[in-house]
Structures are given as structure tokens and as C-alpha cells.
Amino acid sequence: MNKIMLVVLQACLVIWLTCYTANAATPDQFRAVTFFDVSDLPARIDAPRISRSDKEFVLDCAVANRSNEDLLGLRLILLVIDPAGKLRGRVTWTEVTELTIYSIKTFAFHPEINGDLRSTDKVFLGIEEVIGRETIWRAAGSERALRAYSRGQHDVVPSVRTFANKYDPRPGVKIMPMIKKN
Numbered sequence: 510m511n512k513i514m515l516v517v518l519q520a521c522l523v524i525w526l527t528c529y530t531a532n533a534a535t536p537d538q539f540r541a542v543t544f545f546d547v548s549d550l551p552a553r554i555d556a557p558r559i560s561r562s563d564k565e566f567v568l569d570c571a572v573a574n575r576s577n578e579d580l581l582g583l584r585l586i587l588l589v590i591d592p593a594g595k596l597r598g599r600v601t602w603t604e605v606t607e608l609t610i611y612s613i614k615t616f617a618f619h620p621e622i623n624g625d626l627r628s629t630d631k632v633f634l635g636i637e638e639v640i641g642r643e644t645i646w647r648a649a650g651s652e653r654a655l656r657a658y659s660r661g662q663h664d665v666v667p668s669v670r671t672f673a674n675k676y677d678p679r680p681g682v683k684i685m686p687m688i689k690k691n
Contacts (some may be wrong), residue, residue, distance in 0.1 A: 527588055540626060542587075545635040545658045547648050549669035551576030552583060552606070552639045553614070556644065558630060561625075568618040568634070574608035576641065582606055584638035586652055587620050590659045591629045597630060598622060599652075601637065633659045644673045 541555035557570035568587075574580045582605050584614040589598035600620045608614055626632065635655040648654075648667040657665035 524675060533637065539569070540632060542570075542634050543659075544570075544630045545652070545655050547636065547654075547667055547669065550639050550646050550648060550669070551578065551641065552580060552608075552636055552638055554634060554636070557634050559620075559626070566620055566622045566626075568620055569615070571613055571615045572606050572608060573613040574611060577610050578641040578643055580606055580639060580641050582640040583636055584640075585618065585620070586587040586635045586637050586655060587622070588633045588635075588652075588655055588659060589622070589626060591627070592629045592631075594655070594660055597627075598624065603638075629658060631659065640677070641674060642677060643674055645674050646670070647672065 527565060534644075539558040539560045542559050544554045544557050546553055551574060553573045553575060555571040555573060557568060559566055559568045561567070572580075572583070584601065584603045587598075587600045588596060591597050602620055602623055604616070604618045606614075606616060633655055635648075635651050635658075637648055637651045647670050648666040649670055650665075654665045654667045657663075
């Protein structure tokens, strides 16, 4: 009888330790991130996950370019939500993402998150702006839509506006000086 109790106690200890270490936040542990996709934007993020190194957070993901234009960068928004649905943190930042037409590529982004992520926190990610070689796509109301998405309201979608990119030069284009005729 004592041997059976000892085996049962050891099994309980193994199960408890396994559950405890699975829920404990370790520096190299990856946490899944929920991505809010806006289908009118030319970029999509696949398999985002966040981890913390000694000094910073790292968001590993794949970015897909679903347009016929080279993409140069993204402006991202990340929300940290506690179990009660309350906003614990918000970060927006811009990353360089050179992507050719209709391609996918993996990236390691570096959001500046202050503090730690709790094991019970949920992390949500969205795109505010996509910078293409010729066009800039801006999702108006992306933070409001992402916040609604974190509460389970999937019907709030930001409107996407496009602008001509007048700031980034096109590759291989040379500007010729104008010659004045008298």
C-alpha cells in the first residue's frame, strides 16, 4: 500500500511540476500573439509569437506581401490585455520590411514593451500602416478595431485609405535637371 501511495505522490509531483514550469514565464519562452487581419491592407502577418531576451522583447513572425507592389515598411500596434479584458499596455512602432511583390519573409521585430508580460495576459497585434514603394495604406481606426477584436467583437473593421508615396525614391530612377530655354 505504501509503494502505491509513493508512486501516486510522485506522479502528482511530476504533473504539478510540468504544469508549473509550463505556465512560468522564462526569458526565452515564446508566447503566441493573436493577429487581427485587415483584408484591405496589402500585408498580412503569420504565426506571430513574442519572447523576451535579456534586454528586449522580440516578435518573430512571417510577413506576406499580397500586393503587386514592393513593400518597404510597416507601422504596427500591439495591445496587452489582462484576463478581465482591461488594457495593460499599448505599443506602436515602425519596422523596415522590404518585401518583393507577392512574397513572404520571416522577420524579428522589436517592440518597446515596458514591464513584463504576465502568464495570464493576452497579446493582440495589428497593422496601422503599410508603406509601399508607390503607395501608403493607412488603416483609420485600427486601434479601436483591434481593441474591439480583443473583446470578441469581430465586426469592427477599420477603413483603409491609400496615399501616393512621394517620399521614397523608386529604384533605378534618375532625376534629370530641367533645361531652361530662352
